Amino acid sequence: MSWDRACCARRLGKRKVIAETGAGQHGFATATMAARFGFDCKIYMGAVDVARQRPNVFWMENLGAEVIAVQDGQKTLKDAINECMRDWVTNMEDTHYILGTACGPHPFPEMVSWFQSIIGLEAREQMLTQTGRLPDRVYACVGGGSNAMGIFQGFFDDDVELIGVEAGGLGVGTYMHGARLAYDDASVGVAQGYKTYFLQNDDGNMNETHSVAAGLDYIGINPIFSHLWEQGKVRFEAATDEEVKETLKLTMRTEGLIPALESTHAFVTALKEAPTMAKDEIILINQSGRGDKDIFTIADALDDAKWKSFVEGKSDQYRAERG
Amino acid sequence: MIWWNYSFPFSEPSADGPLFAHANEQSLKSGTTVDQCFEFMREVSARFPFKVLMMGYYNTAFKMGEERFVQRLKDAGGVGYILPDLPVEESANLHQLSEKAGIEPIILMTPTSSDKRLAQLGALSRGMVYVVARKGVTGSKTKMGDDVLALIERCRQHTNMPIGVGFGISGKEDMDFLRGSADLAIVGTAALKTWQESGAPGLKKFFAALMA
Numbered sequence A: 001m002s003w004d005r006a007c008c009a010r011r012l013g014k015r016k017v018i019a020e021t022g023a024g025q026h027g028f029a030t031a032t033m034a035a036r037f038g039f040d041c042k043i044y045m046g047a048v049d050v051a052r053q054r055p056n057v058f059w060m061e062n063l064g065a066e067v068i069a070v071q072d073g074q075k076t077l078k079d080a081i082n083e084c085m086r087d088w089v090t091n092m093e094d095t096h097y098i099l100g101t102a103c104g105p106h107p108f109p110e111m112v113s114w115f116q117s118i119i120g121l122e123a124r125e126q127m128l129t130q131t132g133r134l135p136d137r138v139y140a141c142v143g144g145g146s147n148a149m150g151i152f153q154g155f156f157d158d159d160v161e162l163i164g165v166e167a168g169g170l171g172v173g174t175y176m177h178g179a180r181l182a183y184d185d186a187s188v189g190v191a192q193g194y195k196t197y198f199l200q201n202d203d204g205n206m207n208e209t210h211s212v213a214a215g216l217d218y219i220g221i222n223p224i225f226s227h228l229w230e231q232g233k234v235r236f237e238a239a240t241d242e243e244v245k246e247t248l249k250l251t252m253r254t255e256g257l258i259p260a261l262e263s264t265h266a267f268v269t270a271l272k273e274a275p276t277m278a279k280d281e282i283i284l285i286n287q288s289g290r291g292d293k294d295i296f297t298i299a300d301a302l303d304d305a306k307w308k309s310f311v312e313g314k315s316d317q318y319r320a321e322r323g
Numbered sequence B: 001m002i003w004w005n006y007s008f009p010f011s012e013p014s015a016d017g018p019l020f021a022h023a024n025e026q027s028l029k030s031g032t033t034v035d036q037c038f039e040f041m042r043e044v045s046a047r048f049p050f051k052v053l054m055m056g057y058y059n060t061a062f063k064m065g066e067e068r069f070v071q072r073l074k075d076a077g078g079v080g081y082i083l084p085d086l087p088v089e090e091s092a093n094l095h096q097l098s099e100k101a102g103i104e105p106i107i108l109m110t111p112t113s114s115d116k117r118l119a120q121l122g123a124l125s126r127g128m129v130y131v132v133a134r135k136g137v138t139g140s141k142t143k144m145g146d147d148v149l150a151l152i153e154r155c156r157q158h159t160n161m162p163i164g165v166g167f168g169i170s171g172k173e174d175m176d177f178l179r180g181s182a183d184l185a186i187v188g189t190a191a192l193k194t195w196q197e198s199g200a201p202g203l204k205k206f207f208a209a210l211m212a
């Protein structure tokens, strides 16, 4: 998608690009594109996310992007979006805002959805080539909704069940999650330039959110999804932090897959529902990213002693080098 | 003439610079509610002669319902509101309710508004027009120059309402510069900064100097 956005920025005659990022994946992609196309690049990322997704920060910076740790609010994705909007209204003359998720003011939700639709088009074609038919169910994790919109668009006109999986965080009733549609805690509001279901209080101020996955730790959801959910066209479920950690162990050991913590949410629900399906039914899961970036979080979750002693060793080495 | 813009705190103040963004956050952290804001507004408007405007973000109005918002604003003695994140394309119902209640929706005109856009905004303007002196968010100082005067002139062609100029007005020189061109000067961040640095006595001095 970042190549499409590069073409946009060029066409608009902009020299600089800015982007928000939660998990760092979109920031990484934008920084890569900027290096290749010669744009100045600034990435806004909540300070909490900078701390938990250091590998992506490392690559963004080494690709030449300036990574700004946003200290406002909850210091996560939503605050990074606010900061991008502030930058853009100030510097719109020479700056293009490459909003990563399918949220924000018009035309971003539609524009990002359209750019991401390549995922669904390709997945549909591959499925037909490899199995001769369409999948019965498609699962995707939902932060703002870009990867899910991307893959679901390949199947909107088909008799295929579409399931979006949100961040269940600490679970139902804890108010520490990112489940706008799967749980009952969100209501319709207008913020960050768009109208959708938000996790907010009665005054219209946003509630704290939580997820082990930085990319799903967000207050709102693509407005097209809110509409499709109200119409019963897309089903929404949530996966908790605990379920994600357990499922990740399973996919690593049994499938040789290391999905990102975000993507693992889709695996949780798919694996939970698979036993209720017929043997010959086909499940398609969108692995929106790889888990390499999550090595610190996963190592913590697994309480991996060897990793910890490696990191301790490294930190001893750096301390000794500094004298 | 003095108008007072009272900011209702919002958790996603994306049109505000660091100082106001932080003030929003602190206010919410300390537990400020919309009820309290209206109550404070009621007390102030009962005690002081100046006109009181609600300033904030649209979700505050949307969440309680537009009709209720207008009614509560009126009950609290407010004369209007400024909601910078509500585009006029989406404001027909709120404007209609406001007109019925005699509440003014204050419209923002900005340096990036085209003449066509200004004409559209001008046609909807009531009470006063808020001319945003420069691109960007609240906070840093605006260099008052010919471009600001030209912008005010351009806006005047599209509205008969009094024009208030805001964003980055920081002191008496700015007021003097705008005198004769703008009808009102809107001071935000500079006042908040003064209050944070030197409290009520400092703020009193600051305003006395501005009005001198």
Ligand SMILES: Cc1ncc(COP(=O)(O)O)c(C=O)c1O
Binding pocket: A021, A022, A023, A024, A025, A026, A100, A101, A102, A141, A142, A143, A144, A145, A146, A147, A148, A214, A215, A216, A260, A262, A263, A288, A289, A290
């Ligand atoms: C790997 C991965 N998947 C999914 C997401 C969630 O975003 P969206 O819902 O926009 O696809 C992110 C966001 O950072 C991500 O990094």
